[in-house]
Amino acid sequence: MAVDAAPVETWLPRETMSVASGLTHWITENAKSTRAFLKRVEVAVGIAAPVQGHHITELPRAAHKKGDHTPQADSDAQARELLAPALHGHDIGLVSEAGMPAIADPGSAVVRAAHAMGLRVVPLTGPVSLMLALAASGLNGQNFAFVGYVPQEATERGKRVRELEALALKTGQTQILIETPYRNTALLQALLQNLHPHTRLAVCCAMSLPHQVSRSALVSDWKRAQGLLSGLPLDAPAVFLLGR
Structure with a gap:
């Protein structure tokens, strides 16, 4: 999700913002930009908890550099660890720096792990x-x-x-x-x-x-x-x- 000077509602559908506003757990490329994104969602539609109270976990650096689209034991095991809060009832948002996670961006390992763990996967629309x-x-x-x-x-x-x-x-x-x-x-x-x-x-x-x-x-x-x-x-x- 690219962060730009334009209001967040000009490039994200209302439904996507509505889902984001209800989450408190995130897997992301960059925690700093995700916090900035959440502050803009807060202005537009509100958020479930103060930004500093959100649980934001960054993807491993290897996923940034080499991608995680090829199934590997290490990356898939790490992805399962990142998704652990979902097993305790927390919905988790996957956020990329720009575009859409797992499409020309890391995140595929998280999606694979979610399916393997029996978690529901819901893609949300935005600019790609x-x-x-x-x-x-x-x-x-x-x-x-x-x-x-x-x-x-x-x-x-x-x-x-x-x-x-x-x-x-x-x-x-x-x-x-x-x-x-x-x-x-x-x-x-x-x-x-x-x-x-x-x-x-x-x-x-x-x-x-x-x-x-x-x-x-x-x-x-x-x-x-x-x-x-x-x-x-x-x-x-x-x-x-x-x-x-």
């Missing part, structure tokens, strides 16, 4: 930049794949970009990529250098935020029309999509 970007791209939304990050090394990155392009052009499957904001410019340059002129490229920045920008055009147009790059906030979180 991957889907917002796909909707704004003009690319195929019936067949798509989120492929995460591409290699940082130039040769390997170029090779991977061309592989993804070949798949997209052959099958029609839109390929969705992300990068850390400080490497967004380098990724965009690599895409323009390695993609064919007739491939469509969309770049969607700061999705769900007031200054969001989405641009979609053929690579040949990206190279020719400087206006496509003008005002593109590449220092913000961005989603890159390519296809036909």
